[in-house]
Structures are given as C-alpha cells and as structure tokens.
Amino acid sequence: MANIEILPLGAGQDVGRSCVVVTLAGKRIMFDCGMHMGYNDSRRFPDFSFLIPHAAGESAMGASGEVGASGAGVGAAGEAGANDSARETAVDFTGLIDAVVITHFHLDHCGGLVYFTEMCGYDGPIYMTTPTKAVAPILLEDFRKIMVERHGMRKFFTSADIKNCMKKVIPVALHETVHVDESLSLKAYYAGHVLGAAMFLASAGGSSVLYTGDYNMTPDRHLGAAWVDLCKPTVLITESTYATTIRDSKRAREGDFLQQVHEAVARGGKVLIPVFALGRAQELCILLDTYWERMGLGGIPIYFSAGLTAKANMYYKLFIPWTNQKIKESFVRRNMFEFAHISEFDRSYADSPGPCVLFATPGMLHAGTSLAVFKKWAHSPKNLVILPGYCVKGTVGAKLLAGETKALEVDASTVIDVKMQVSALSFSAHADAKGILQLISQCQPESVVLVHGERRKMNFLKDKIRSSFNLPAYNPPNGETLTLTTTPHLVIDLESDLVAASLSSKRKRLPSYAAANGDNDGDNDDDAAPLPLAAPLATKRAKLLDRPAIPLSGVLLVDRDSSGAVGDARLLSASSALQEMGMVEVGMTVAVDVHVADADLAAVAAHLAALPSLASELNMTHDPPNRLVSASTSLVISIPPDNPSKFVFAWHYRDDALARRALTAVHALAPAAQAAL
Numbered sequence: 001m002a003n004i005e006i007l008p009l010g011a012g013q014d015v016g017r018s019c020v021v022v023t024l025a026g027k028r029i030m031f032d033c034g035m036h037m038g039y040n041d042s043r044r045f046p047d048f049s050f051l052i053p054h055a056a057g058e059s060a061m062g063a064s065g066e067v068g069a070s071g072a073g074v075g076a077a078g079e080a081g082a083n084d085s086a087r088e089t090a091v092d093f094t095g096l097i098d099a100v101v102i103t104h105f106h107l108d109h110c111g112g113l114v115y116f117t118e119m120c121g122y123d124g125p126i127y128m129t130t131p132t133k134a135v136a137p138i139l140l141e142d143f144r145k146i147m148v149e150r151h152g153m154r155k156f157f158t159s160a161d162i163k164n165c166m167k168k169v170i171p172v173a174l175h176e177t178v179h180v181d182e183s184l185s186l187k188a189y190y191a192g193h194v195l196g197a198a199m200f201l202a203s204a205g206g207s208s209v210l211y212t213g214d215y216n217m218t219p220d221r222h223l224g225a226a227w228v229d230l231c232k233p234t235v236l237i238t239e240s241t242y243a244t245t246i247r248d249s250k251r252a253r254e255g256d257f258l259q260q261v262h263e264a265v266a267r268g269g270k271v272l273i274p275v276f277a278l279g280r281a282q283e284l285c286i287l288l289d290t291y292w293e294r295m296g297l298g299g300i301p302i303y304f305s306a307g308l309t310a311k312a313n314m315y316y317k318l319f320i321p322w323t324n325q326k327i328k329e330s331f332v333r334r335n336m337f338e339f340a341h342i343s344e345f346d347r348s349y350a351d352s353p354g355p356c357v358l359f360a361t362p363g364m365l366h367a368g369t370s371l372a373v374f375k376k377w378a379h380s381p382k383n384l385v386i387l388p389g390y391c392v393k394g395t396v397g398a399k400l401l402a403g404e405t406k407a408l409e410v411d412a413s414t415v416i417d418v419k420m421q422v423s424a425l426s427f428s429a430h431a432d433a434k435g436i437l438q439l440i441s442q443c444q445p446e447s448v449v450l451v452h453g454e455r456r457k458m459n460f461l462k463d464k465i466r467s468s469f470n471l472p473a474y475n476p477p478n479g480e481t482l483t484l485t486t487t488p489h490l491v492i493d494l495e496s497d498l499v500a501a502s503l504s505s506k507r508k509r510l511p512s513y514a515a516a517n518g519d520n521d522g523d524n525d526d527d528a529a530p531l532p533l534a535a536p537l538a539t540k541r542a543k544l545l546d547r548p549a550i551p552l553s554g555v556l557l558v559d560r561d562s563s564g565a566v567g568d569a570r571l572l573s574a575s576s577a578l579q580e581m582g583m584v585e586v587g588m589t590v591a592v593d594v595h596v597a598d599a600d601l602a603a604v605a606a607h608l609a610a611l612p613s614l615a616s617e618l619n620m621t622h623d624p625p626n627r628l629v630s631a632s633t634s635l636v637i638s639i640p641p642d643n644p645s646k647f648v649f650a651w652h653y654r655d656d657a658l659a660r661r662a663l664t665a666v667h668a669l670a671p672a673a674q675a676a677l
C-alpha cells in the first residue's frame with residue numbers, strides 16, 4: 001500500500017492563487033504557484049508555511065475574513081505580511097519540494113512563482129510549456145509595475161527577480177515525458193484554456209496524478225479542445241470553476257455579446273470589456289472585428305489596452321502550433337491576430353466624446369487600465385461594461401457580478417454609484433460540469449479531487465461524480481492534507497524460459513487441472529476458443545476469467561532505486577535468479593525411512609501406478625534389483641540390501657510436495673508402517 005498526499009496551499013475550496021502540493025512515492029510536486037487577485041495582503045500568495053512540518057496546523061493565514069471587512073482591500077497598499085516572515089525565508093524549500101509545475105501563464109496560476117523562488121529561496125527545477133515560459137514574464141512584469149508603481153508596494157519582487165526566476169524554468173513540449181529524476185516523470189497534455197496551457201501527469205513508484213490546471217473541453221475560435229489519453233491516473237485533480245454550470249450554446253452567447261455591444265454603441269455609449277491580455281481577448285477580438293466588417297461599423301473605434309496587443313499577437317504567431325486547426329490554416333492567407341478595426345488605446349481616449357469599444361486589462365477590474373476607465377465611464381447609463389470571464393471574490397468585477405452598484409467601493413479612496421449597464425457573459429475558457437465529467441471518462445482515474453472552485457458548487461459536483469462513475473471524490477480546503485491510500489500496480493516481466501517451462505509442465509504434470517477448470521476434453525490443451533474482437537468488454541473479461549490459469553512459480557526480483565522506491569520487477573526461474581544474484585545453488589536431499597513387516601517393491605509400484613494423479617507425475621520405473629526410480633522427479637524408493645523390512649524414500653528438496661504425496665500413499669498401503677526422518 002502506498003499513500004498519495006494532497007495539500008492545497010491555495011485554490012482549496014476557493015478560486016485564486018492555485019497551488020496544490022502532491023506527495024507521490026516520496027516525491028513532492030508543487031502544481032501551480034499563483035496569486036489571489038482579491039487580496040493585497042499576505043493572502044495574495046499561497047500559504048507556504050503549510051509546508052513547514054512543525055508549523056502544520058498552527059497556520060491558517062488564508063482562513064481569515066473578507067477583504068473589504070478587514071480593510072486590506074484591493075488598492076490598499078498593505079504590506080506582504082506574514083508570508084514574508086523570517087521564518088519562511090529561513091526555510092529550505094528546495095529540500096521540501098522536488099519540482100514546481102506551472103500549467104499556464106494566468107497570474108492566479110503563476111503569480112506567486114517569483115516570490116517563491118527569489119524571496120522564499122526555492123532553487124529546484126520548475127517546469128512549464130514553452131509558450132507559458134515566453135508569456136508569463138510579461139504578465140508578471142505588468143503585475144509588478146501595477147503593484148510597485150501604482151500602489152506603492154514595497155518589499156515586492158523586482159524585474160531582475162523575474163528574469164532570474166525564468167532562467168530556472170525547464171521548457172516542456174506536449175506529450176513529451178520529462179524525467180525529473182530516476183523515479184519521477186512528467187508529461188504535458190493540451191488543455192485548450194489559453195495559449196500554451198497544459199495539464200500535467202506526474203508518475204512515480206507505480207502511481208500517478210493528473211493535475212488539470214484550467215482547461216476547456218470545447219474548441220473555440222483560436223484554440224483546440226483539451227485532450228488527454230486513457231492514462232488512468234491514481235488521482236485526477238481537476239479545476240471546478242463552473243462545477244454547476246452547463247453553459248448554453250456558444251453561438252447564442254456570441255450573438256448576445258454582439259447584440260449588446262451594437263446596441264450600446266448605437267445609442268452613443270462606450271463599451272468596456274475587461275479581459276486578460278491573452279486568451280478570451282483574442283477570441284472576442286476575432287468575433288468583434290469580423291462583425292464590424294460585416295455590419296460596416298468601421299466608423300466606431302475599437303481599442304485594445306496599449307502595449308499588450310502587439311506582444312500578444314507576436315506570441316500567437318510564434319506558437320501557432322498551439323492554436324486550433326482553423327487558425328493554422330488561415331494564417332497563410334490572413335493573420336487572424338492582426339485586426340482591421342482594432343487599434344491601440346491611449347488613456348486620453350477615455351475622455352473623447354462619442355461611442356467606442358475598449359478591451360482593457362486586467363479582466364477582473366481590480367487594478368490597471370480597466371479599473372481606471374471603469375471609474376470614468378461608470379456614471380453614464382448609456383455606457384456598458386461586459387464581464388466576459390470569471391471574477392474572484394474581492395475584486396470590483398466580482399462585486400458588479402453580485403449586483404453591487406450602489407455605493408460601490410472601487411478602491412480605498414473611491415466609492416461610486418454605478419449607472420452604466422452591467423452585463424455578464426461567460427466566455428471563460430473553463431470546462432463546465434459536462435466537460436469535467438467528460439474528462440473523467442476520458443482518463444478514467446481511480447479517484448477525483450476538486451480544486452479551483454467554490455465549496456458549495458464542488459459539493460454538488462462531488463455527488464454527481466460519485467453517482468455517475470462510482471468514484472471517490474474530495475475537495476480539501478487550504479492547509480488540510482488529504483491522504484489517499486492506493487494499491488500500487490507492479491508490472492512484472494516474466495522470463496520467457498520460465499513461461500515455456502511452466503506451460504509444458506502444466507501439460508505433462510497437471511492433467512486434472514484443466515478438467516477442474518472446465519476444459520474436460522482430456523487433451524489438457526489451452527484450447528479455449530479465441531475471443532472475437534468485437535465481443536463486448538464484459539463478455540471478454542468473463543471468458544478470460546473462465547479460462548484455466550497456468551500456475552507459474554519462480555523467484556521475484558524487485559529492484560529499488562537510490563531513493564528506495566520500487567523499480568523493475570522480474571519473475572525468474574530459481575537458477576536464473578541465483579545466477580543473477582551471483583549465488584551458488586546448494587542442493588538438499590531428504591531421506592525418510594518407512595518401516596514395514598515385509599518390504600515389497602512390486603506392491604508399492606503397482607499401488608502408485610494405480611493412482612492417476614501421481615502415476616503420470618512420478619512415472620516410477622523399476623531399477624533392479626531393489627530400487628524404484630521416478631523418471632520425471634528426483635524421487636527414489638529403495639530397500640536397503642541389509643534390511644528388507646524398510647523402504648528408504650529419498651528426494652531432492654525441490655520435489656518435496658510430490659514426494660510427500662507418494663509417501664502418504666504408501667502409508668495408506670501399509671497402515672502399520674512407521675516413518676522416521
């Protein structure tokens with residue numbers, strides 16, 4: 001039995017600062033190292049103190065109250081707090097974690113990485129896909145600027161820290177198996193969430209964990225759908241952002257979006273669409289640009305937050321294999337990411353008269369351009385804000401989605417009454433409930449752990465998983481270790497000579513075996529009819545179980561690697577195993593005296609020959625004048641020349657079981673016989 005431990009440092013029964021630490025066959029992997037957009041205090045980063053053995057349980061930094069209530073809300077220049085404590089910086093995180101894996105460039109999945117490596121001192125390997133490695137530092141730098149330059153945050157990581165951190169990153173290609181060390185390996189699968197997003201399968205010691213990060217099971221305008229092979233992980237750790245949602249058709253949502261934007265600009269309003277720099281932004285830009293062309297709306301400007309557009313387009317071009325088939329094909333004719341009607345935004349445009357559309361970062365309206373423009377446009381009922389993605393608790397976006405428009409606290413110094421129209425259209429590239437269940441049937445895990453979701457929704461999905469798949473499902477909160485006991489699978493290589501010997505000995509020596517198992521035609525062959533390939537799986541399995549098994553005995557050799565984890569296992573014949581281990585075989589012969597009144601060799605021979613199961617296995621022949629010798633075993637029955645009132649049974653220890661059966665049979669022949677060793 002082996003245990004898998006799952007400890008969420010963030011995203012346990014919550015969305016934001018994803019960070020799940022998994023212990024697998026003694027290896028500890030940190031999946032994602034994100035930040036929480038809703039907090040500006042110590043809860044911004046994952047609570048790494050949960051990793052310190054003696055501190056486990058006493059720390060619960062993430063468990064305290066709401067952002068607004070504690071006064072440390074968005075925009076407040078709170079210090080990093082307890083996470084920066086000397087206790088943490090003195091901890092050897094490199095010794096505690098074997099590998100860090102980042103699934104994609106969104107800050108709620110990678111925003112804590114630089115803090116963990118450059119400020120907490122983790123110096124071990126970091127894995128992510130090539131596009132993630134290229135894009136993450138841009139978003140991290142953007143985030144750093146907002147925090148340090150606009151919010152005056154001190155003790156924050158620097159541009160040099162970001163560079164140093166990214167230098168340690170080992171890029172991973174899709175479906176490539178990367179060996180972290182001799183027992184731990186990683187494999188990336190396409191997640192379809194944003195450019196370069198991947199799910200990761202970690203395997204060690206015969207167990208495996210598939211961690212999804214964010215994923216999308218339906219292809220969109222610029223990315224393909226998530227895909228994973230039948231990898232049968234011991235544990236599937238899946239996001240559950242939309243655990244209770246079955247979304248309406250994408251076409252209907254897109255129609256809604258275009259209609260709302262069109263109506264707003266037609267009445268002379270301004271439309272604000274807060275987006276992540278990469279991802280939904282490109283999706284919605286493609287949609288709107290095409291619509292503008294079709295409807296002849298070229299006179300109304302569409303803007304995208306300055307600076308990021310060009311960079312984003314460059315990365316899409318660079319990593320075109322990561323986009324969907326249609327984009328790949330059309331790229332030859334027209335660059336899908338160079339838009340006819342979309343130009344870069346300058347902050348001064350926010351005050352220009354007349355209608356316009358603005359895509360601005362960040363997506364949750366918690367800082368930066370989108371929040372600054374929102375403050376300017378929120379007063380007019382002609383204007384519209386469309387929130388196309390998920391907004392974490394504590395952000396202005398989340399407050400708007402919750403219907404808070406009266407006296408909305410935008411930041412520490414601003415409270416406004418929102419008059420502009422607010423619309424929520426889910427274009428998030430997350431799997432909905434149907435998609436999550438689809439992934440479960442695609443990879444067939446032994447158990448499911450939900451992270452990156454709200455507790456109430458998780459509970460609903462857990463029940464659904466239990467009833468649909470009869471699988472155990474869990475959703476541990478932050479700081480709580482979930483321990484799953486697993487039965488490790490051990491693949492055993494069989495020596496071909498051993499298999500051949502066992503097959504032939506079965507034919508020769510176990511005539512009753514096949515009969516007892518339904519093969520009663522007497523020829524003892526493995527003649528079960530071949531199974532038609534089209535037979536349903538259940539039938540095949542039943543038939544396989546009906547087939548006679550072939551007893552196989554040998555010596556099991558199991559290797560261990562330097563860490564003590566179980567490695568290759570082989571079943572060998574005794575002589576091969578001895579040779580392999582450089583040992584010498586020592587034979588042992590057993591001799592038993594059977595005292596009788598009159599030792600009659602012919603009577604014993606006749607008696608043994610009359611017992612069908614023994615006769616063919618022993619195949620005794622007379623060796624005149626006073627010995628019976630087994631042709632197929634080492635058993636010899638003899639009468640000593642000087643003592644005609646006893647038999648001597650002698651055999652090699654390997655034939656012990658059979659020889660003792662012969663001995664018992666002879667006792668039955670002469671009940672008064674006495675055996676003595």
Ligand SMILES: [Zn+2]
Nearest residue numbers: 104106193214
């Ligand atoms: Zn994401």
